[in-house]
Amino acid sequence: MNALQATNRNFRHAARILGLDSKLEKSLLIPFREIKVECTIPKDDGSLVSYVGFRVQHDNARGPMKGGIRYHPEVDPDEVNALAQLMTWKTAVADIPYGGAKGGIGCNPRELSNSELERLTRVFTQKIHDLIGIHTDVPAPDMGTNAQTMAWILDEYSKFHGHSPAVVTGKPIDLGGSLGREAATGRGVVFATEALLAEHGKQIKNMTFAIQGFGNVGYWASKLIHEKGGKVVAVSDITGAVTNPNGIDIQELYKHKESTGSLVNFQGADDMDPNELLVHDCDVLIPCALGGVLNRENAGSVKAKFIIEAANHPTDPEADEILSKKGVVILPDIYANAGGVTVSYFEWVQNIQGFMWDEDKVNTELQRYMTRAFHNIKNMCKTHDCNLRMGAFTLGVNRVARATLLRGWEA
Numbered sequence: 001m002n003a004l005q006a007t008n009r010n011f012r013h014a015a016r017i018l019g020l021d022s023k024l025e026k027s028l029l030i031p032f033r034e035i036k037v038e039c040t041i042p043k044d045d046g047s048l049v050s051y052v053g054f055r056v057q058h059d060n061a062r063g064p065m066k067g068g069i070r071y072h073p074e075v076d077p078d079e080v081n082a083l084a085q086l087m088t089w090k091t092a093v094a095d096i097p098y099g100g101a102k103g104g105i106g107c108n109p110r111e112l113s114n115s116e117l118e119r120l121t122r123v124f125t126q127k128i129h130d131l132i133g134i135h136t137d138v139p140a141p142d143m144g145t146n147a148q149t150m151a152w153i154l155d156e157y158s159k160f161h162g163h164s165p166a167v168v169t170g171k172p173i174d175l176g177g178s179l180g181r182e183a184a185t186g187r188g189v190v191f192a193t194e195a196l197l198a199e200h201g202k203q204i205k206n207m208t209f210a211i212q213g214f215g216n217v218g219y220w221a222s223k224l225i226h227e228k229g230g231k232v233v234a235v236s237d238i239t240g241a242v243t244n245p246n247g248i249d250i251q252e253l254y255k256h257k258e259s260t261g262s263l264v265n266f267q268g269a270d271d272m273d274p275n276e277l278l279v280h281d282c283d284v285l286i287p288c289a290l291g292g293v294l295n296r297e298n299a300g301s302v303k304a305k306f307i308i309e310a311a312n313h314p315t316d317p318e319a320d321e322i323l324s325k326k327g328v329v330i331l332p333d334i335y336a337n338a339g340g341v342t343v344s345y346f347e348w349v350q351n352i353q354g355f356m357w358d359e360d361k362v363n364t365e366l367q368r369y370m371t372r373a374f375h376n377i378k379n380m381c382k383t384h385d386c387n388l389r390m391g392a393f394t395l396g397v398n399r400v401a402r403a404t405l406l407r408g409w410e411a
Ligand SMILES: NC(=O)C1=CN([C@@H]2O[C@H](COP(=O)(O)OP(=O)(O)OC[C@H]3O[C@@H](n4cnc5c(N)ncnc54)[C@H](OP(=O)(O)O)[C@@H]3O)[C@@H](O)[C@H]2O)C=CC1
Pocket: 141, 142, 143, 144, 145, 185, 212, 213, 214, 215, 216, 217, 218, 236, 237, 238, 239, 274, 288, 289, 290, 291, 310, 311, 312, 337, 338, 340, 341
């Protein structure tokens, strides 16, 4: 089952629980608009290379569509569709006034120079500039993209539409980015973890964590967990994995990766097989990289008691079933990683107001939104006697369904 089939299945399950009308269900599932563009750029050596870029705008019943842009070799239309749909439910779970979208380019950013990445981003923006906008669709970073990518989109978009900082979020502070946005997804993951653990009479301090991915989300989540006294006993990235049963010093590991480009051969930990990361002995597993990493092959061997889905759709439905039978508690992506889009919303609000918040205000508001969403999900779990994933899906789908019905269908 691919990402789209899995996401559709979860949506349909939620629609059944909510007793949605079948026509409304169908209309919520079909994307508002799917964009596919060809992007040809000259490489640094003068040769031409073509890439395919996608933007799927899933739903706008609750507000402008919102979601990241991913640069990764495995980007495909079904995955972007699934990720766009997840954004619709995520923004509704977080109760921010947005719909959902996602974009991506099938490329390997590691194999492109900075100037090639800039040309590719500008060509992609030229192709989609009339379909995105402050009140229509607002992109942000995702895997393989960052604040610099957003700066190029902002600059290219502004050539057509005038200076428009609110057209993207996750941009550099000097161009109107928000304090706290870079750390926001990881910080939100930590607030979500704290809310979940508190329900189980536990806290981060002294619990053990295994973290897959050491990019934006993985780095910030592991750094903040380490600062709160949690023991990060294993970390992996695309280059390998390291482990230390006494806890890894995350800042030292970060410096090591900065200087060597890799996690391996770090003095403060032992190298380990990266395939072992997801089944490593720990209390809490946090996937922060690719989708579909937990599947029927490895789910039975997972030792963690809690899984926090910082990545999007890291658990496929078969793994979901195996893990819940084992009693593993899964905090779903559409809630666990919503801190990023929540602070993106704060950034957009600041741009529109022309007023900058200090970082404490951003973090305090983020915690309030994450805690409120957790309690709303728990209420749905009680009402519908369902797990946290269905609690989050029913919460999000119900909000979008209500907004859609209120708008009405008259042509
Ligand atoms: N950025 C954000 O605000 C948000 C991101 N997310 C989700 O979080 C996840 C991570 O995104 P983000 O941190 O932004 O992306 P980044 O590109 O910053 O980091 C991705 C990380 O995953 C690692 N990685 C890639 N492939 C593998 C692999 N096969 N095994 C182990 N590690 C791997 C990369 O390794 P290396 O460092 O070696 O390249 C990198 O450390 C994605 O699923 C994304 O959709 C969700 C909400 C918001």
